Amino acid sequence: MTQFEPGKLFWGVVSAAVTLAFFSSQQLPYADASDLVGIGVLYAGSIIAVWIASVSEGFAEKIFVAAAVVLFGWAGVLLGLQVSFAENASRTNDRRCLTIQSDMLSAHPRLLDGHDKFQALGCRPQGVDDRIIVPPTDRERLAGKALPWGGYPPPVKSTQ
Numbered sequence: 724m725t726q727f728e729p730g731k732l733f734w735g736v737v738s739a740a741v742t743l744a745f746f747s748s749q750q751l752p753y754a755d756a757s758d759l760v761g762i763g764v765l766y767a768g769s770i771i772a773v774w775i776a777s778v779s780e781g782f783a784e785k786i787f788v789a790a791a792v793v794l795f796g797w798a799g800v801l802l803g804l805q806v807s808f809a810e811n812a813s814r815t816n817d818r819r820c821l822t823i824q825s826d827m828l829s830a831h832p833r834l835l836d837g838h839d840k841f842q843a844l845g846c847r848p849q850g851v852d853d854r855i856i857v858p859p860t861d862r863e864r865l866a867g868k869a870l871p872w873g874g875y876p877p878p879v880k881s882t883q
Contacts, residue, residue: 765798820846
């Protein structure tokens with residue numbers, strides 16, 4: 724049986740934490756800050772436990788390795804939950820942003836401060852279609868001049 728090396732566990736914990744932080748970075752603006760602090764404390768505790776295990780011998784080494792595994796696992800579970808919640812918040816924000824973008828690009832915007840809201844929410848342009856489909860309002864439909872996507876027909880050029 725090979726000798727356990729806490730140094731390998733230490734670098735494994737550190738590389739896993741860095742990888743998780745990198746791949747969850749897009750969701751950080753939507754995550755709860757206090758929960759992220761708690762997760763960071765758990766990760767730091769697991770790194771400290773591995774370091775203590777590397778300088779300990781016998782039963783104490785096993786206890787600190789077990790503590791590191793428990794702390795790291797619990798932090799991973801909490802981070803997974805936090806990323807899931809943040810992903811839902813991100814999707815909600817993207818839908819909100821698409822609505823604002825569609826309104827801003829329509830022939831008759833309904834929001835006077837749509838561009839300010841778009842910027843304040845941290846929105847980014849979405850969609851690949853040049854024409855964003857915005858359903859016409861009831862008022863536009865009753866007027867009989869609205870196109871199906873909410874705009875108005877272009878003016879007819881006279882040939883004279």
